[in-house]
Amino acid sequence: MLVLHGTGVSSGIAIGKAYVLHRERPEVPEYALPEHLIEDEVRRFNSAIATARTQLERIRNHIPKSAPPEISSIIDTHLLILHDKMISEAPVVTMRQKQCNAEWALKTQSDLLAAVFEQMDDPYLRSKKTDVSQVVDRILRNLLMSTDEEHEQITDALDGQIVVANDLTPADTVLLKHTRIGAFVTNLGGPISHTAILARSLEIPAIVAVHNATRYIRNGEDLIVDGKLGVLVVAAERSIVAEYQRRQKDIVHLKRELETIKASRSETRDGCAIILNANIELPDDIKAATKVAAQGIGLYRTEFLYMNRPDLPGEEEQYKAYAKVAKAVAGKPVTIRTLDLGADKRVDGGSRGSDTVTINPALGLRAVRLCLHDTSLFRPQLRAILRASAHGQVRLMIPMLSSLGEMFRVLDLIEETKAELKHKNEPFDSELQVGGMIEVPAAAVSADLFAPHLDFLSIGTNDLIQYTLAIDRVDEAVNYLYDPLHPSVLRLIAMTIRAGKSAGIPVAMCGEMAGDARYTRLLLGLGLSEFSMHPSALLEIKKIVRESDLAELRRFADKVLDTRDTSELHALVDKMNES
Ligand code: PEP
Ligand code: MG
Numbered sequence: 391m392l393v394l395h396g397t398g399v400s401s402g403i404a405i406g407k408a409y410v411l412h413r414e415r416p417e418v419p420e421y422a423l424p425e426h427l428i429e430d431e432v433r434r435f436n437s438a439i440a441t442a443r444t445q446l447e448r449i450r451n452h453i454p455k456s457a458p459p460e461i462s463s464i465i466d467t468h469l470l471i472l473h474d475k476m477i478s479e480a481p482v483v484t485m486r487q488k489q490c491n492a493e494w495a496l497k498t499q500s501d502l503l504a505a506v507f508e509q510m511d512d513p514y515l516r517s518k519k520t521d522v523s524q525v526v527d528r529i530l531r532n533l534l535m536s537t538d539e540e541h542e543q544i545t546d547a548l549d550g551q552i553v554v555a556n557d558l559t560p561a562d563t564v565l566l567k568h569t570r571i572g573a574f575v576t577n578l579g580g581p582i583s584h585t586a587i588l589a590r591s592l593e594i595p596a597i598v599a600v601h602n603a604t605r606y607i608r609n610g611e612d613l614i615v616d617g618k619l620g621v622l623v624v625a626a627e628r629s630i631v632a633e634y635q636r637r638q639k640d641i642v643h644l645k646r647e648l649e650t651i652k653a654s655r656s657e658t659r660d661g662c663a664i665i666l667n668a669n670i671e672l673p674d675d676i677k678a679a680t681k682v683a684a685q686g687i688g689l690y691r692t693e694f695l696y697m698n699r700p701d702l703p704g705e706e707e708q709y710k711a712y713a714k715v716a717k718a719v720a721g722k723p724v725t726i727r728t729l730d731l732g733a734d735k736r737v738d739g740g741s742r743g744s745d746t747v748t749i750n751p752a753l754g755l756r757a758v759r760l761c762l763h764d765t766s767l768f769r770p771q772l773r774a775i776l777r778a779s780a781h782g783q784v785r786l787m788i789p790m791l792s793s794l795g796e797m798f799r800v801l802d803l804i805e806e807t808k809a810e811l812k813h814k815n816e817p818f819d820s821e822l823q824v825g826g827m828i829e830v831p832a833a834a835v836s837a838d839l840f841a842p843h844l845d846f847l848s849i850g851t852n853d854l855i856q857y858t859l860a861i862d863r864v865d866e867a868v869n870y871l872y873d874p875l876h877p878s879v880l881r882l883i884a885m886t887i888r889a890g891k892s893a894g895i896p897v898a899m900c901g902e903m904a905g906d907a908r909y910t911r912l913l914l915g916l917g918l919s920e921f922s923m924h925p926s927a928l929l930e931i932k933k934i935v936r937e938s939d940l941a942e943l944r945r946f947a948d949k950v951l952d953t954r955d956t957s958e959l960h961a962l963v964d965k966m967n968e969s
Contacts, residue, residue: 391623391624391625391626391627391630392606392623392624392625393621393622393624394603394606394621394622394624395600395620395622396575396597396600396601396620396622397579397581397597397598397599397620397866397869398596398597398616398617398618398620398621399579399581399586399589399590399596399597399598399617399620400589400590400593400595400596400617401590401595401617402573402593402594402615402617402618402641403595403614403615403616403617403634403637403641404550404552404572404573404595404613404614404615404617405572405614405615405631405635405638406550406551406552406572406612406613407550407551407552407611407612407613408551408554408607408608408610408612408613409548409551409552409553409554409571410555410604410607410608410609411555411556411604412604418493418494418497418530419491419493419494420490420493420494421491421494422489422490422491423485423489423490423491424489425489428486428489431485431491431492432482432485432486432492434492435481435482435495435496435533436482438529438532438533439472439477439478439529441532442525442528442529442532443469445528445532446472446528449465450465450466450469463698463699463701464521464698464699464700467521467699468521468524468525470700471521471522471525472525476499476503477496477499477500477522477525477529480499481495481496481498481499482495484498484499492533493530493533493534496526496529496533497526497530500522500523500526503522504519504522504523507519507522521700548566548569548570548571549569549570549572550571550572551571551572552571552572552573552574552575552613552615553566553571553573553575554574554575554576554603554604554607554613555574555575555577556576556577556578556604557577557578557579558574558576558579558585559585560583560584560585560587560588560694560697562585563585563588563589563592563594564588564671564672564694564697564698565698566592566594567592567594571594572595572615573594573595573597573613574589574594574596575597575598575600575603575613575615575622576596576597576599576600576603577599577600577601577603577604577866578598578599578865578866579864579866580598580861580862580863580864580865580866580869581598581872581902582851582852582855582863582872582901582902583598583863583864585864586598587852587902588671589617590902590924590926590927591669591670591671591675591678591924591926593926595615595616595617596615596617597615597617597620597621597622598866599866600620600622601866606624607624611624612624612625612631614626614630614631614634616634648929648930648933649929651929651932651936652682652683652929654932654936655936656685656932656936657936658914658936658938658939658940659936659937659938659939659940660940663919664914664919664921665685665688665919665920665921666684666685666921666922666928666931666932666935667684667685667686667689667723667725667898667900667920667922667923668684668686668688668922668923668924668925668928669687669688669690669691669905669922669923669924669925670689670691670715670925671690671691671694672694672695673714673715673718675925676718676719678925679719679925680718681925682925682926682928682929683928684722685722685723686719686722686723686724686725686783687715687719687722687723687725687922688725688848688898688900688920688921688922689725689727689787689900689922690712690724690726690727691727692708692712692726692728692729692730692771693730693731695707695708695711696729696731702767704770705770705771705773705774706774708771708774708775709773709774709777709778712724712774712775712778712784713777713781713782715778715782716778716779716781716782716783716784717781717782719782720782721782721783722782722783723783723784723785724782724783724784724785725785725786725787725825725848725900725922726775726778726784726785726786726787727788727789727827728757728758728771728772728775728787728789728800729757729760729761729767729768729771729789730756730757730789730790731756731757731760732751732754732755732756732757732759732760750862752853752856752862752863756790757789758790758791758796758800759790759796761800762800765803768803769803769807772786772803772804772807773810773811775822776804776807776808776811776818776819776822777811777816777817777818779818779819779822780818780819784819784822785822785824785825785845785846786804786822786823786824787824787825787826787827787846787848788800788824788825788826788827789827789829789850790827790829790830791826791827791828791830791840792830792832793832794836794839794840794843797826797840797843797844798843800824801824801843804824808820823845823846824844824845825844825845825846825847825848826840826844826847826848827847827848827849827850827900828840828847828848828849828850828854828882828886829849829850829851829852829853829857829901830853830854831857831882834849834854834883834885834886835882835885837885837886837889837890838888838889838892840889841889841890841892841893842893844895845895846890846895846896846897846898847886847889847890847895847897848897848898848899848900848922849883849897849899849900850900850901851874851879851901851902851903851904852901852902853901854882854901855872855876855879855901858876858879858882859871859872859873859876859878859879874903874906874909875909875963877951877953877954877959880912880916880950880951881951883899883913883916883918884916884951887916887917887918888917891917896919896920897918897919897920898918898920898921898922899913899918899920899922900922902923904918904921904923904931905921905923905924905927905928905931906927907927907931907934908963909963910931910935910938911934911943911946911963911966911967911969912947912950912963914935914938914940914943914947915940915943915944915945915946915947915948915966916947916951917947939969942969943966946962946965946966946969947966949962950963950966
């Protein structure tokens with residue numbers, strides 16, 4: 391029996407067989423071949439291509455009918471790339487000219503293509519580089535592996551198995567949802583990476599930052615995942631398995647208990663109403679939000695509509711998706727966040743490969759910056775959101791604001807879009823509420839400057855913590871520095887809440903901190919009255935709200951803000967949670 395530790399990012403217990411994904415780029419050998427062997431080498435290359443085609447077609451046939459169309463789109467893109475002359479023919483020319491082996495000819499061609507993609511101005515086309523590299527890796531593995539070593543693909547059905555991988559992108563995680571996996575474990579990753587957030591919202595138990603998990607674990611080995619404590623047990627003894635089975639039953643029992651407060655009001659003991667909303671990533675997630683009686687959608691991460699597909703969603707497709715959500719929640723507010731692509735969220739689900747440039751993408755052209763840089767990407771989305779506002783209580787939210795200038799440019803674009811729609815007689819809500827995310831420290835510090843121009847603010851603690859503490863949210867090496875209770879983070883949160891109150895606009899929180907039971911009472915004490923979180927956390931948070939006395943928590947929160955000593959601060963928060 392072996393016990394490994396990592397960071398538990400999505401609670402729950404899973405017991406199942408390991409399914410190890412080896413997706414690191416294989417080592418590519420280079421050697422010269424005598425002329426008479428070149429045609430054999432070409433045949434070997436063509437056969438690897440044919441195998442790749444069969445594999446991709448098989449994967450496509452295994453995709454469940456219920457899966458969204460973007461899942462088969464990614465496979466179609468790979469098939470198109472596979473058939474492109476640049477991949478299927480150019481390496482053959484190199485083999486014949488340079489008399490080299492197939493792997494090397496393919497690698498040379500793939501390096502050339504990567505350089506071409508890298509120079510493209512269009513960020514969308516530039517990101518297609520990852521698709522090409524995934525197809526090249528597939529062919530390389532076919533060339534390097536013996537035929538019985540059938541390599542993995544995460545789009546196969548994986549009922550109950552535990553995926554072990556070096557790293558998973560948010561797009562991978564969306565794909566995993568449809569394979570019915572039991573849990574996942576990765577060598578890399580952090581607790582507020584988008585992959586971790588998705589795991590929580592999909593209710594997939596998950597542990598990240600288990601160093602060398604892919605090295606120690608073999609395919610088919612028996613695993614136990616405790617996603618809360620971050621414990622991974624390999625080949626557990628029978629008594630240990632029985633203990634975890636018992637804990638699984640306890641979790642089911644607890645969930646049933648929480649069900650009983652579903653219909654109860656969300657208010658504190660002293661009668662203050664607290665809004666509990668849900669975060670969603672795809673229109674289908676509405677079902678989970680409705681199941682826990684969320685009062686609305688506090689964050690709809692629209693970028694997931696752009697992932698795992700070869701093309702961009704057009705205005706019409708976006709309009710249908712947003713209108714579907716607006717109608718499905720029937721009169722409750724839906725906060726549609728405009729595109730937050732960039733950083734770890736790519737259009738094509740590309741992973742952070744070793745070939746990625748080393749500049750920090752989290753500080754780059756992301757979210758509202760990308761949208762303002764390329765308004766041809768942004769305008770269709772604004773039109774789609776405005777049109778969807780005719781079908782329900784839609785609110786528009788701008789991510790990653792860091793300057794007033796950005797906010798004014800977006801507000802102008804919204805006004806222009808309204809005029810355009812009016813001209814075309816397209817219905818929309820002329821009173822559409824527009825809010826801003828406070829997730830960059832600069833915006834938190836100047837929240838009082840933003841607030842008078844917006845209808846609401848929403849604190850994105852995932853990025854706020856990342857940028858305040860200078861810790862990359864996907865880098866496991868700095869996970870230990872992640873601390874929502876860091877005094878600087880708490881001060882920025884308090885400042886934002888105060889700024890909203892002075893301007894008379896609501897302040898919500900939609901980062902992971904809002905769905906973490908350890909911080910609910912402190913946030914209530916700081917004056918937060920609107921929380922948005924993954925649906926699976928909502929009832930637990932409601933239970934805490936209903937057992938809290940706001941007047942008492944306010945006194946505690948003031949003390950927390952005044953406390954200088956970290957351990958004293960943590961002790962105070964613990965005391966708050968016990969009160
Ligand atoms: C956040 O940063 O807290 C947030 C809610 O946005 P995202 O996690 O999508 O970056
Ligand atoms: Mg964010």
